[in-house]
Amino acid sequence: MAGNHSNPSGPDLALGIALTDLPDGGKLVGHRDGEPVLLVRRGAEIFAVGATCSHYGGPLVDGLVADDSVRCPWHHACFDLRTGAALRAPALSPLACWSVEQRDGRIFVGEKRKKPSPAPRDSNAGPPPEGIVIIGGGAAGFAAAERLRREQYQGDIVMISDDEAPPVDRPNLSKDYLAGKAPEDWIPLRSEGFYAKNGIDLRLGTKVTGIDVGASEVVLADGTRVGFDKLLLATGAEPVHLTIPGASQPHVHTLRSLADSRRIIAQAGAARSAVVLGASFIGLEVAASLRTRGVEVHVVAPEERPMERVLGSQMGDFIRALHEENGVIFHLGDTAASIGAGDVLLSSGSTLAADMVVAGIGVRPRLDLAEAAGLATDRGVLVDAYLETSVPGIYAAGDIARWPDPHSGENIRVEHWVVAQRQGAAAALNMLGHRQKFTDVPFFWSQHYDIPINYVGHAEGWDTIEVEGDIAAKDCLLRFKRGGQVLAVVTIFRDTESLQAELAMEQSKA
Template sequence: MNGRVLIVGAGQAGGRTAQALRRLGHAGPVMLVGDEALPPYERPPLSKEVLLGRAEPASLLLMQEAGWSELGVELRRSARAVAIERGARRVRLDDGSTLDYDHLVLATGARPRVFPGPVEPGAELLYLRTVDDALRLAPRLSPGQRVGIVGAGFIGLELAATARTLGAEVTLVEAAPRPLARLLPAAFAFEQIELHRARGVQVLLGHAVERIAPGRIRLADGGCIDVDTIVVGIGACANDELAAAAGLAVRDGIVVDAAGRSSDPAIHAVGDAARHVDAGAGLDHRLESWRNAEDGAQAAAASILGLPPPRPPVPWFWTDQYGRNIQIAGRPDDGHRCVVLDTPDDGPRLACYLDGSARLRGAIGIDCARELRRAMKLIERGEPVEDGALPVPRARALSEAVAT
């Protein structure tokens, strides 16, 4: 309880780990090191409230800078770790200084995947990951501006919704024939695409981008899209190079168990950089989400202090588009039977996905946070559920469809 804990990565996951350590009773030194100028902050609002002008960057902070000092956490900003010396239990920074640790937590996060094709001289590509990225992009989403977005994942869809809300003309290009293949059942994913088309977004599915020129996106089929701004949202890569160079097990992320322990017992990893692997529990994934950052921080802090681990949470993710809140819990899959509980006039709706044993495996809710939370409890129990026992948004209609 008195060892020195060094946290490399001062984002949401790193900040929450420091807070959890103090809350759970750690009395030793805690240092939080990050390469951004801001104290730890949450990223989800960047593509929504910040770009829409409804939130200032300062509102994203986990706590004000003075709060870290009051918590007894030493915060070192604008500092980058360049090497881990595991034998000596120390980390070397880019200014040549070193920091000792008894326990090291890697919260190094992820970075946007770079467009892999040719980019002609003079072409400018924007990405969205940091506050600085959001501030650079915001002025380009004004009415009449032509915005081309490469990638129809959640970040691309959120950016499209925000840009259209602000009056920009938007073209969304996706190489795959369907969006969100790893996250959503096909019917629901295509429904989101139709929502965007209804709001005036030009959506091109199954169109690979061949190259990017100044003010122009060139497609592999010979087509061209003229734009004023190009934003790339084709996924993210884990920042696991520091761990790999130190000899830790990595595979598109730092390999850890359910408690965040890496292949070195003195090192944990949390957040977007961590790949959770547990063969017994059928666990092998790297999650980029607000909830994963929160839960991973709590689990790692408990593990460092030798405390019982918290119960593994049900995976949960949310997105806001055109004023509608969409929440996804568990692992909804096309192979599951889908029961839709909805309300008239495109109101709140909950889609429940049950396996062959009638156990609820996943749920997708639109504007029904309370019912989604009830569904998460049913997923957590893992017991068979009668259709009539599923949470109904505002007690309205029940219809059923078998996923294809």
């Protein structure tokens, strides 16, 4: 995932370049001691940082500079040009920084800088909590724990997850990892040693059965109680399970965890045919990954075209055609009636051969704990702009949180990885007393074969879709509008414009 340092390109920046080679607002990639370095000029200031995003190695020279930050073109991570700090998920690790000197009309990159000291604690934030409990080991829970320690929080952190695996890079489970193109050592968000080193009490395979609001305690399945000063609910979502006959057989899968992905991979090695139920993002990414492994794939879904509810009819037709070009066979307007040992019977009466079945028929937010504890809910856990629930001191983030979105003016809930990570980090700051409103514009990406689809904003409904470019040629931008307002922008291979759309949405609600 990291950038390749073996063949650095561009000039040797230790030897310098002419100042005129880097105009105001310009970006340039060179190298220093074999490492790729991005130079960025903003007026009289010149910054030198690592040239590749610390998330998946995206080329930052193709990104967007806004204020004193640079945004990655691939998945919209954001970095501070002065310090290299990762300001926004999905990046967690900082960029390296180098000193820069200007003399005799030339720019020279000097030694790599040491990591800056953490900023002093905001005196207005009040005393930090003594202990924080995080329920959930997904994107939001991990991001919160990581950010708490990055902010030099010294109190206890207990992170409780009912998963058996430490926090993982979940988007990869249906994309490159499932396709066999990403090794397993890419999957953990951090090594196992990270948690002990940072004093994070990570309790895996542990179920929380209740929250005692009055006592400020979390109750575990074995009766243990864990006290908290602040609590973050990041329980995420769980797949909707099939209830048709045959759904409990070992060759029938859902995909949410690393264990799920491993089981699918293990069966895919010997499988000749697979049936994917549901034309959701997860379902279609699974279809693409199984096709990459050479498995025959049939997709069964009740709608007339895939992804129409989220992306509209034109993108839905494109996605169907893309998958059909890669050998996927669709059975739309149909559902599974039952699953046999080696086949699937459809409601239409057809029978499909199936050595394995993967159900991607949606997910449900895990709200049981919140509801039982008396937190306000409405198709999600209701939170304010600071991600605090109706009970002071208890916060919610990720797939379960329904928050006031300043762009649409509505309370929204979004089941996207990057949103969950960013909310986890924001909740961490607010649990420390910083009172920072969550105003990020939602972003997600989906990948089908080698085609990435980037989505900025949130549109549950629209009256107009404006199309720029050519969808079939995989070079397009779509604006989803309601009442003249742009609610969301979808792009294929227009990364800079996707970043610009995100920035414009941020600025429109400033």
